[in-house]
Amino acid sequence: MPSNSNDSPPEKLDPASIRFIEVTRETRGRFETLFEQPGAPKYCWCMAWRHSSREHIQNDEKKRMMMALIDAGTPVGILAELDGGGPVGWCSVAPRETYRKLSKQQDDSETGIWSIVCFYVPRALRGGGLASALLDAAIDHAFSKGALIIEAYPVDEAAPSYRFMGFRDMFAARGFQETGTAGTRRHVMRLNR
Template identity: 75%
Template sequence: MPGRSSASPPGKRDGPEIHFTEVTRSPRADFENLFERPGAPKYCWCMAWRHLPSREHVESDQKKRAMMALVDAGTPVGILALIDGKTVGWCSVAPRRTYRRLSRQQDDSETDIWSIVCFYVPRALRGGGLAAALLDAAIEHAFAKGARTIEAYPVDQASPCYSFMGLRNMFVARGFHEIGMAGSRRHVMRLER
């Protein structure tokens, strides 16, 4: 698991050192606090791409309970970014099998694939390289945990939706290559070890 980063895209981030930690039972409270802040994604709890018993009319408190059950069960769900001890960002990175189907061409017989499906960076910190630093840490984390392939589903810069899944150019800059599309906006991209 990556511990820290002082730069993300070359020459992009000058400032405090960023530390990263996997979401497990011990930093669970930091994860909950991040998602419950004003403007945070507490409406989804990053369950949009995960398995739920029902997808209709699921309240945010039910989504939170489902996410916390995954954390408590030891299921990988993602990583947190911390600056000066304060949790400031999130990236959902986990084995692809822990998500529901992410693209039509997905081959479920493939193994050792991890997926990156979501980023959360508070509005006040956007544009400073934190998402790129989270991506770098997510890549390092997934490979350290045994991934042979990392798959992501980013959109183009001009896309009006799904930007929480990351922007395509950020993945291209790290060597990801496109293998297809998931719907009309999401690119299916991979990085192999």
């Protein structure tokens, strides 16, 4: 994720102090807490890649739509939490069919595919390894839920947009293989079980 904008080094987190939880009906309050913090992506509520019948939706409607997915038991992602503290990060990881079409090459007849489409790490924690820890936890989570393939759509670190989808090198370091592109910036990458 991007580096801090100020001169202080990013806060390094002790991996042992981080735990990861699935967002469910029972944990949705923690998800709301994270997304309502200053600087958090409450403008999208991670609905940008999810199914919607309308293109332009107000923020409160996006939140309502996300909460309806969670309440219906639809997998939406995982949170990172610090021991003794609240949520500090998010990764959208869910079955690919719960998202809208993510690339032109997508074959909707394929089954068992989970997609990783978004990360959120607060600015003060960027560059400290939290995104990588979230990716590792997302991989474990998807495979534990039955994924046969995990697909992601990261960008190169120099890309001016879609940075919230993660960086290509972070996925390549974990064995993801590039299978194509989605648009001009996003790489389609896969990890097989």
